[in-house]
Amino acid sequence: MWSYERRLQFPVNIKNPNAKLAQVIMSQYGGPDGEMGASMRYLSQRYATPYREVAGVLTDIGTEELAHLEMVATIVHQLTRNLSMEEIEKCGFGPYYTDHTVGIWPQAAGGIPFNACEFQSKGDVITDLFEDMAAEQKARTTYDNILRLVDDPDVCEPIKFLRQREVVHFQRFGEALRITQDRLNDKNFYAFNPGFDTVADCGCNN
Amino acid sequence: MNHNCSEQERLLMDISIIDFTLVELNEYLDTHPFDMQAMEYFNHYSRIKNQMMQDFASRYYPLTVDTSMDKKEWTWVLAPMPWENVADPYPLACETPPMQPRNNTGKGGYR
Numbered sequence: 215m216w217s218y219e220r221r222l223q224f225p226v227n228i229k230n231p232n233a234k235l236a237q238v239i240m241s242q243y244g245g246p247d248g249e250m251g252a253s254m255r256y257l258s259q260r261y262a263t264p265y266r267e268v269a270g271v272l273t274d275i276g277t278e279e280l281a282h283l284e285m286v287a288t289i290v291h292q293l294t295r296n297l298s299m300e301e302i303e304k305c306g307f308g309p310y311y312t313d314h315t316v317g318i319w320p321q322a323a324g325g326i327p328f329n330a331c332e333f334q335s336k337g338d339v340i341t342d343l344f345e346d347m348a349a350e351q352k353a354r355t356t357y358d359n360i361l362r363l364v365d366d367p368d369v370c371e372p373i374k375f376l377r378q379r380e381v382v383h384f385q386r387f388g389e390a391l392r393i394t395q396d397r398l399n400d401k402n403f404y405a406f407n408p409g410f411d412t413v414a415d416c417g418c419n420n
Numbered sequence: 421m422n423h424n425c426s427e428q429e430r431l432l433m434d435i436s437i438i439d440f441t442l443v444e445l446n447e448y449l450d451t452h453p454f455d456m457q458a459m460e461y462f463n464h465y466s467r468i469k470n471q472m473m474q475d476f477a478s479r480y481y482p483l484t485v486d487t488s489m490d491k492k493e494w495t496w497v498l499a500p501m502p503w504e505n506v507a508d509p510y511p512l513a514c515e516t517p518p519m520q521p522r523n524n525t526g527k528g529g530y531r
Contacts, residue, residue, distance in 0.1 A: 220483050221432060222502045223440070229507065270450040278443060288503035295508065299522070303529045382447070389451035 216277070223281040224375040228292040228368040233305035236293035237323060238363055242376070243286045244320020244328035247352040249376075253279035255333035255349060263339040264409045265397070268390045272346075275383050282376055287318045289372060338407040340398075343391040347384055354380035428480050429506070435476060435483070438469045 242248045256276030260269045294307070294316040302311050309325065320328035333349070336342055357377035364370050395403045445462040452458060477487035481499035488496050504510050 217484060217486070219439075220481075220496075220499065220502060221436065223443075224436065225433065226503070227506050229505075267451055267453060271447065274443075274447050274450055278447070284502065291503050292505050295505070300529060308530065382444070386447050386451055393451060 216280075222285055222288060223278070224285060224372050226285060226288045226292060226368075226372050228289065228366070230366060230368070231295055231297050231301070232293050232366065232369075233297055233301055233307035235364060235366070235369060236290045237305070237307060237310065239286065239293070239360060239369070239373070240290045240318075240321060241323035242353070242356060242360070243283065243290060243318065245322035245326075245356070246332045247349065247356045248320070248322075248328070248332075249279050249283040249286055249353075250320050250328055251332040252276075252349060252353060253283060254330070255335065256346065258333075258335040259339075259342040259346070262335070262337045262342065262409045263394070264412075265339070265394060267393050268339060268343070271386050271390045275386065278379070278383075282379065285372055285376065289369060290318060291316075293369070337410065339394055339409055340391070340404060340407070343387055343394065346387045347391070350380045350384040350387065354384070431472065431476055431479070435469065435472050438465050438472065441465050442469060 244250050253276050256272040256279065260272035260276065263269050263272070297307070297316065302308060310321075313319075322328075334342070334345055336345070354377055357373055357380065360373055361370060361377070364373065394408065398408060399405050442462065442465050445458055445465070449455065449458050449462060473483055473487050476483055477489055481495035482488040482490070485496055488494075490496070498512065500509055
């Protein structure tokens with residue numbers, strides 16, 4: 215169950231539209247390391263962990279990523295609001311405009327549509343947490359790349375906030391991995407899938 | 421909904437700041453569920469946020485539907501959406517005259 219708070223996690227108020235910038239920032243909406251993939255990754259993976267602390271981290275970070283998704287959509291929306299046709303043509307926004315006008319649609323900066331193959335849910339908490347830590351770093355790198363392309367402070371400030379959250383989430387997933395590994399065979403962390411390799415009599419062999 | 425904008429924006433910003441503290445404490449407590457000091461902080465800021473959410477709803481509009489106290493007009497939908505620019509807010513449909521379409525006569529700039 216979810217409920218909605220009618221506010222952004224961090225304020226976004228962009229004065230100057232810029233379709234060129236919108237085109238690259240939209241990658242953090244529906245691109246390979248974007249917020250949609252992040253949220254769907256954690257919210258899908260949480261069923262496979264036998265540990266409540268880990269399920270809690272995946273739920274709460276997956277939820278925060280939905281708030282980030284809304285921030286990124288807001289940045290793209292405000293960057294494309296009130297654009298003239300000349301600006302759309304000059305900024306290379308013509309291809310996106312043809313299919314979506316200035317609506318929000320999940321795609322990467324290069325135009326590749328969002329796809330569930332951009333994340334994995336492997337059914338093994340160790341495997342999943344390693345992916346999650348990598349995902350946070352990949353998103354952090356993407357925000358660093360975006361920050362090198364941007365010079366409008368109205369855009370920089372929310373992007374810097376989002377970048378910082380990737381760093382904190384990397385730390386929390388690291389702790390979740392430690393919590394999980396501490397309960398495994400300390401001579402061989404990777405000997406088991408703790409959510410699957412449990413010995414239980416299901417009654418199927420009778 | 422005529423009000424002093426700066427005061428409203430300030431309260432919304434304060435809610436964001438307090439809520440950010442709560443998000444941080446929440447995620448920290450998920451991996452440190454027996455840290456009593458962090459829980460004390462959480463409970464402290466949680467009480468403050470609840471009070472601020474009530475204040476915002478009674479003064480301006482509800483930020484969550486369960487804090488709505490509307491009797492005359494449903495401000496949950498009449499109030500601004502979070503993606504609206506403060507300087508460039510959306511009009512209400514009921515106060516908007518019919519629109520003219522943009523030029524689509526085939527005289528664009530692509531050659």
